[in-house]
Amino acid sequence: MSRSLKKGPYVDPKVYMKVQKQQESGGSEPIKTWARACTIVPEFVGVVFMVHNGKAHIKVQVTEDMVGHKLGEFAPTRTFRGHGGKGKR
C-alpha cells in the first residue's frame, strides 16, 4: 500500500538539511547517508550521495528521472553470484 498523501513524501530531515547547506556553499562533495527510505525530491537533482547498502556506501548521482524514487532503490543490498557448483568449478 502506498503512503498517505496527507503526510507528503518522506524526506529525511538531516539529509535535506545537508543538501541545502551544500547548495548554499556550492560544494559538490558526496553526502554519506544511511537514509535509504528518504524520497528524492527535485532539490536533490545533481547531488551525489553515498548510500549505505548494509555493507558499503554506493555512489549515487541523482538525475532528474530519479525524482520520486527512494535513495535505497539505487543501492542494491544483495549480490547474486549465481547458482550451480560443479560445472563452474
Added chain:
Amino acid sequence: MPRLLGVDIPNDKKTHISLTYLYGVGHNVARELCHKAGVDPVKKARDLAEDELGRLAALLERDYVVEGPLRRQTAQSISRLRDIGSYRGLRHRRGLPVRGQRTKTNARTRKGPKKTVAGKKGVKDLR
C-alpha cells in the same frame, strides 16, 4: 465487422464485451464508453450504426490512451526504470518479479518455464 481505430475489428458480441478486444479497454472502460457515447451496451457490435461507431472512436481518441500509444507508454516507463539504475529496473532486466514477490517457488510468469537443475533436491522424485 465494425472497425474501430484503424485496425481493430471487435467481433459480433455485445458492444460492451466487444470493446474489450482493444488493448487498454477493460470491462469498466468499455461500459464507461457505451454510457458516454450513448450506445446501448448490450446491442450486438455488428448492429452498431455508423454514427455510433464514430462517437466511440472520437471518445477513445480524445480521452483514452489505448493500443499503440499505450504500449509505447508502458515500454517507456519500463525503460526509464532501467536507465536510472533503480532496483525495479534491475528486476525488469533480469526478468524476475518486480514487486517483492518470492522467487524460491512460483514466479513462473516472469521466469518462464521451469529449468530443471540436475542434482538438486527433489529431481529424482520427478522422474
